[in-house]
Amino acid sequence: MDRTLDRTITVKVNGREYERSVEPRLLLSDFLRHEIGLTGTHVGCEHGVCGACTVLLDNEAVRSCLLFAVQTNGREVATVEGLDAGPQQLHPIQHGFWEAHGLQCGFCTPGILMSLVPFLEQNPDPTEKEIRDLLSGNICRCTGYQKIVEAVQLGARLIQEKSS
Amino acid sequence: MKPAAFDYSAPRTLEEALDLLADYGGDAKLLAGGQSLVPTMNFRLAQPAALIDLNGIDELFFIREDESGLRCGAMTRQRSVERSALVQRATPLLHEAMPYIAHSQIRNRGTIGGSLAHADPAAELPALAVALDARMYVRSVTDARWVAARDFYVGLFATAMLPEEMLVEVAFPSLPPGSGWAFDEVARQHGNYAMCGAAAVVGLDAGGAVEKARLVFLSVGEGPVEAKRAAGLLVGERPTATAIRAAADAAATQDIDPVGDIHAGPAFRRHLSRAVAERVLSRAIEKAAGKAIEAGAH
Ligand SMILES: Cc1cc2nc3c(=O)[nH]c(=O)nc-3n(C[C@H](O)[C@H](O)[C@H](O)COP(=O)(O)OP(=O)(O)OC[C@H]3O[C@@H](n4cnc5c(N)ncnc54)[C@H](O)[C@@H]3O)c2cc1C
Ligand code: FES
Ligand code: FES
Numbered sequence: 502m503d504r505t506l507d508r509t510i511t512v513k514v515n516g517r518e519y520e521r522s523v524e525p526r527l528l529l530s531d532f533l534r535h536e537i538g539l540t541g542t543h544v545g546c547e548h549g550v551c552g553a554c555t556v557l558l559d560n561e562a563v564r565s566c567l568l569f570a571v572q573t574n575g576r577e578v579a580t581v582e583g584l585d586a587g588p589q590q591l592h593p594i595q596h597g598f599w600e601a602h603g604l605q606c607g608f609c610t611p612g613i614l615m616s617l618v619p620f621l622e623q624n625p626d627p628t629e630k631e632i633r634d635l636l637s638g639n640i641c642r643c644t645g646y647q648k649i650v651e652a653v654q655l656g657a658r659l660i661q662e663k664s665s
Numbered sequence: 666m667k668p669a670a671f672d673y674s675a676p677r678t679l680e681e682a683l684d685l686l687a688d689y690g691g692d693a694k695l696l697a698g699g700q701s702l703v704p705t706m707n708f709r710l711a712q713p714a715a716l717i718d719l720n721g722i723d724e725l726f727f728i729r730e731d732e733s734g735l736r737c738g739a740m741t742r743q744r745s746v747e748r749s750a751l752v753q754r755a756t757p758l759l760h761e762a763m764p765y766i767a768h769s770q771i772r773n774r775g776t777i778g779g780s781l782a783h784a785d786p787a788a789e790l791p792a793l794a795v796a797l798d799a800r801m802y803v804r805s806v807t808d809a810r811w812v813a814a815r816d817f818y819v820g821l822f823a824t825a826m827l828p829e830e831m832l833v834e835v836a837f838p839s840l841p842p843g844s845g846w847a848f849d850e851v852a853r854q855h856g857n858y859a860m861c862g863a864a865a866v867v868g869l870d871a872g873g874a875v876e877k878a879r880l881v882f883l884s885v886g887e888g889p890v891e892a893k894r895a896a897g898l899l900v901g902e903r904p905t906a907t908a909i910r911a912a913a914d915a916a917a918t919q920d921i922d923p924v925g926d927i928h929a930g931p932a933f934r935r936h937l938s939r940a941v942a943e944r945v946l947s948r949a950i951e952k953a954a955g956k957a958i959e960a961g962a963h
Contacts, residue, residue, distance in 0.1 A: 508673070525673035525716070526666050528707075547667060548704035555770055561744075562770045567703040571673060572720060616770055637856040638768025 510574040514539065515583030523570045530554045532570035533580060541581040541611050545640070552639030555612035556580050562616045581611035584618070593659035594621065603652025605643035613639045613649065621657055629654075668706035672715035679724055679804070683831060685717050687806045691828035693717050697740060697779030700771050725778070725833065730755050734838040739778025739831070744769065746777055756837045758797060758846040758864065765789050765848070768856040778832045784822050784888055787858040791818055792883040793848070794835065795891060796864035802834040811836075818888035843876075844868045845953025847945040850883070851937050853928065859884050860929040861937035863892075865945035867904075869953045875899045880916060880942060885923040885934050892920035895942065904950045913942035 507522040514537060521536050530547070533539045533556070545551035547566045554565040557579035565578075584592040591599065594617050604610045613636065620627070620635050627635075632653045636646060672693075676682040686693060693715035696702060705711040719725060725740035728749050735755040737746065746752050747763035766772060766780070766789050780790040781801065794801075794814035801812045803826055817825050826832065840846065850862025861884050868877035878899040880892040895916035902908045917939035925931045 524666065524670070526668045526670055528667060528703075531666070547707045549700055549771060552768070552770065561773045563774050564700075564770060566707065567699050567774065569673070569699075569703075571675075572718065620769075634764075634855060635769060637854060638770045 508571050508574070510571055512570070512573045512575070513577045515579055521570075525569060525571050527570045528566055529556070529568040529570050529573055529578070530565040532573075533565060533578070536570075539580050539582050543608055543611055545608070550640070551609070551612075552616065553609055553612040555615045555639070557615055557618065560619055562619055579615070579618075581614055584614060592618075593663055594618065594653075594656035596659055597654075597656025598649075598652040601648055601652035601655045603644070603649045609639055609641040609643075613641070617653060617656065621653075621660060625657060625661060627653070627657065667709070668703070669709055669712040671713055673718065674715070675718040675721050677721050677723075679722055679833065682717055682719060682722060683804060683806045683829075685715075686831060687829050689715050689717075695719055695782075695831060697782075698742065698775035699779075700767070700775040701779065701783045701785065728752060734836060735759075736834055736836045737777050738834055739776065739782075741777050743767075743772035743775045743777060743780070747772060755839060756797065758840075758848060758866065759793055759837065761846075762789050762793055762848040762864065765850055765852075765859070765862070771856075777835060781817075781835060782824060782826065782832045784818055784824050785858075786821060786886060786888050787884040789848075789850070789859075789862060789883060792862065792881045792889040793864050794837075795889040796846075796866050796879055796881040797837045797840075798879075799838075800836045801832055802836070803830050804833045805830045814889075815891065821887040823888075840866065841868060843870075843953060845949040845951065845955075847948035847952065849941050849945050849948075851941060861885055861923075861934055861941055863938070863941045863945050865942075865949040867899075867946065867949040867953050869904070869950070873903060873954065875902055875904050875950075878912075878946075880912075880920075880946060882916070882921060882938060882942075885921045885938055890921050892916035892942065894919045895946075899946070904946075904954075906947075909943060909946045909950065912946060913939050916942045 509522050511520045530544050533542045543553040545553040549564045549567050555562050556565045694713035696716045696718045725738040727738040753760040799814040801817050846866045848864045850859035852859040863882045866879045870876040878896040880895050882890045895912040898912045917935045923931045923934035
């Protein structure tokens with residue numbers, strides 16, 4: 502068998518199942534953007550450093566530029582497109598970023614939001630140090646991070662208000 | 666497409682993976698967390714003819730304890746090691762040092778075996794393995810052997826493993842009572858590879874003198890560097906601030922021969938090494954002394 506040939510994979514992205522034939526060398530980031538048209542996942546460095554491409558794989562934040570699409574066969578991926586509950590219904594973390602000006606150009610934002618979803622689930626009331634530790638994996642060229650930290654604090658409060 | 670084309674296989678058992686590795690005869694790369702391998706493939710610095718994906722081999726994911734200490738399967742994620750209550754209790758030095766490795770999103774995928782096998786001189790885990798006297802269990806289709814961590818690292822990104830061999834598990838022996846440990850490093854930003862780091866493990870005798878000392882650096886040589894002269898100065902001595910400073914000084918001037926890179930020149934690395942060594946030795950000794958006092962009260 503020629504193992505470089507395309508494989509058929511079935512992967513659930515934001516709750517919807519996709520079946521596609523892919524070359525093993527296709528990165529998950531390129532699969533999301535080019536094969537299924539979800540361009541919300543941004544690609545900055547393609548070597549794991551910038552964090553812009555961060556998505557959830559079975560609810561864990563991972564770099565989509567360091568995974569091959571074939572490796573997600575039978576698994577669940579979540580991207581920024583799946584965060585809001587519909588038009589005008591932003592996720593509380595997105596709301597926090599909007600209100601607190603947690604973004605300027607927005608290039609880094611999807612990766613930061615996707616890193617924050619599991620982080621705030623596990624740690625609903627993080628300290629500033631914990632927030633900065635988490636953000637160390639995401640590079641932002643615009644904001645200087647201060648507003649992002651405030652946005653995360655606001656987002657965390659909004660999640661707690663929503664669930665109480 | 667960024668990476669060059671490759672054959673892809675995803676075996677479900679260790680034996681299958683070892684068979685594939687033997688069949689490819691050195692042309693294949695094992696894919697663990699991919700957090701070091703895939704970046705080099707995206708840059709096409711690495712263009713392996715084949716990848717053998719270890720992520721579907723359940724038997725390589727485990728953390729357990731036996732009478733000699735802690736054992737981790739090669740595919741255990743760095744994040745699982747970091748979060749394991751068993752690791753925290755059985756090998757606290759490993760637990761304390763895990764957050765220094767990259768960022769949480771990288772540790773979610775990166776594995777303990779991948780980092781140990783990759784043998785990056787700036788990586789934390791190889792230095793910790795040497796400091797903790799870990800042993801690596803290495804397999805091929807025809808052979809199985811245990812290699813002591815200090816014999817495992819043989820040069821820049823180089824280990825004692827042959828091309829058809831694979832790291833299957835790593836064992837960390839428990840530290841004897843009366844031991845103290847510490848890890849520290851200096852990086853420009855949390856999560857970046859460190860410009861210098863060190864792990865120390867110290868044992869004190871009943872009288873409070875140093876019985877055993879091990880100091881291992883990262884990022885100042887071709888692999889983990891054991892500071893043997895520094896350790897030799899401490900053994901048999903009372904661990905006073907002066908003795909610790911003298912040992913740190915010997916470590917920075919005699920035990921290491923750092924080269925410079927864009928982040929730090931050799932002189933700066935020596936400076937950092939002295940400071941980091943003094944810090945980790947002091948902390949390890951304080952911890953050991955605390956325990957020895959407790960033990961003496963019984
Ligand atoms: C942005 C970023 C920052 C990072 N910062 C740090 C840091 O500060 N400190 C640090 O230590 N690391 C850092 N890393 C690297 C990270 O820890 C990697 O996870 C680790 O170096 C390799 O582990 P892996 O499981 O991802 O292995 P892979 O990338 O899959 O493999 C690495 C190499 O080891 C080989 N290999 C893998 N498993 C085995 C095995 N069982 N037997 C034999 N060979 C095997 C592979 O063939 C490959 O050559 C960083 C990575 C990124 C992307
Ligand atoms: S594009 Fe993946 S981390 Fe930068
Ligand atoms: S908002 Fe522009 S990179 Fe972060």
